[in-house]
């Protein structure tokens with residue numbers, strides 16, 4: 001009598017239906033397990049199966065089984081019937097395609113690379129509230145990346161000191177001041193207090209520059225607290241809220257997306273902790289999968305790396321992430337990305353941050369172009385003439401790139417950029 005029940009979940013001749021979700025996995029079977037057994041277990045455990053054959057198996061349930069249908073070396077594609085998935089519940093999807101399967105003994109390694117959402121799945125989600133055109137319209141900024149900086153040291157300033165550095169950042173030409181991921185509402189810098197000081201100095205900076213100034217103030221906490229903080233932001237005329245989306249969790253981001261949308265707030269998504277599951281190239285989840293989920297559930301922008309700064313991530317990955325977030329129809333990339341038609345879901349900005357300074361602006365823009373939120377933090381506050389000059393130097397580097405000039409040429413008439421190049425040159429932080 002057969003004990004295992006995995007072979008029924010593999011069919012190499014299977015042709016997925018138009019309305020199925022397709023996942024691409026990288027897999028390595030454990031010793032003694034064949035490829036087919038391994039992929040059968042992936043499809044089984046992530047859909048309807050268990051480890052053993054059952055006494056009863058109502059025939060209608062066959063229609064809910066996932067099917068591993070294309071094995072190519074260590075890559076496998078699995079098709080999932082649409083009916084397996086609750087409408088509009090991204091959390092339930094994670095419990096299936098990104099759940100138990102990562103712990104199966106039969107697999108030495110397993111990595112969920114990407115998923116294609118069919119229109120029937122996507123239509124139950126609202127996506128980003130504004131879209132990139134909407135954000136640009138709101139800020140009245142065109143033809144260049146949006147720019148921002150986090151006050152550094154990343155935590156320690158009082159609310160007043162924080163806002164004063166923010167003011168210098170805005171006055172240097174930047175659009176946004178961003179809270180750092182570990183700054184929420186500490187004893188020495190309460191959220192409410194920070195909003196009060198930031199609002200006052202934003203209004204002053206807007207008056208003095210005639211430009212729109214904004215901020216990504218970090219509301220991350222339990223959902224009830226996030227709602228109160230979002231209310232406070234809206235009441236003070238802010239148009240963004242920042243959420244650290246991985247640590248906050250998918251469910252809370254889904255709730256806050258609608259709440260913020262009603263208040264007219266875009267969501268800046270920080271991604272602290274992502275590298276705990278996307279850094280190992282053989283196991284876990286990819287950043288492109290996370291970015292795709294976040295666009296689906298409606299963040300307006302999310303960090304996607306620099307490829308050259310202080311944090312891990314390749315140039316290819318950054319380009320793939322930019323496509324996932326910005327394009328309406330995403331073309332597949334071998335072993336990295338599946339095709340995706342986003343239908344009516346609006347787009348989102350990639351955010352490049354971490355170890356940048358003016359000398360590194362051109363290579364980042366070579367990767368992303370101008371449809372980007374560029375964050376340069378240590379790289380403005382460490383400028384020999386301080387924050388305002390650092391922001392000016394970064395804006396000059398952006399101008400140089402847009403004008404097709406080298407930074408040396410530009411620096412001849414831009415003393416802030418010259419100062420930055422003198423200190424950092426083209427140094428790539430480790």
Ligand code: CAP
Nearest residue numbers: 150303305311353354355356376377378
């Ligand atoms: C950057 C940063 C960001 C990282 C996040 C920091 O500061 O504020 O949190 O960029 O990583 O704390 O490191 P610097 P990622 O500009 O001073 O390095 O964007 O890769 O998610």
Ligand code: MG
Nearest residue numbers: 150154180181
């Ligand atoms: Mg940070």
